Amino acid sequence: MVKLPYAVYVLRMFTIRKQKQNVNMNEAAIIQKAIVQLEQNTGILFKWLEKGPEELDGRIEFRYNKRKYDAYVEVKAELRNHQLPALLRHRESYQPLIVIAEYIFPKIKEELREQNIGYFETSGNIYFKEGDIFLWLDGQKTAPVETVKAGRAFTKTGLKLIFHFLLNENLVNMTYREIARATGIGFGNINGYFGPKYTTYFTPKDTNHFGVKYTSFC
Helix, strand or coil, X not given: CCCCCHHHHHHHHXXXXXXXXXXXXXXXXXXXXXXXXXXXXXXXXXXXXCCCCCCCCEEEEEEECCEEEEEEEEEEEEECHHHHHHHHHHHHHCCCEEEEEEEECHHHHHHHHHCCCEEEECCCCEXXXXXXXXXXXXXXXXXXCCCCCCCHHHCHHHHHHHHXXXXXXXXXXXXXXXXXXXXXXXXXXXXXXXXXXXXXXXXXXXXXXXXXXXXXXX
16 A cells, blocks of 8 residues: 555645645644634634635634634734734725734734734634624633645645545555556656655554544654
């Protein structure tokens, strides 16, 4: 069985299409960490939606008291004052609007609340006020987000290969030469992507809630 590269796991985990949306892997890590922490802190389940306007990074959906809510999302590693005017412009066209960030300074949080712009932090802090719902949790300490390196898998050829694996899971049972014939990618490239440096693969040992089984990552 062919060992799957780390990028296949990442694409399935976030279901964010890198080429279609303006979300890079580090931003995707911020989104994922914020959602996981918020679910632990609030008990609310959040779902990332890949479809959104070009100007923003996507949308998020959640249910609270048997009602469904969704909001437009802008993702920032660390929100700064000079970025506020752009957010205010987005708010005019897209409401409700939420900023998902690793960290937001207290004074900027205050400005966001005054402008009725919601925010999520990777620590699990949240502010969201829309209609009959008002969520506000603060004081949670923020842990640093690990940088995710895209590596070779996100070259043009690497993305093409990942795309074929997502379309046809039977490729994992093929030899390198069979994969090359099925995908139209050169055998040398196939061997390069599935060399010994990639150690992420499917085993029955561990399974996460996204349905991907793995033992380790590169």
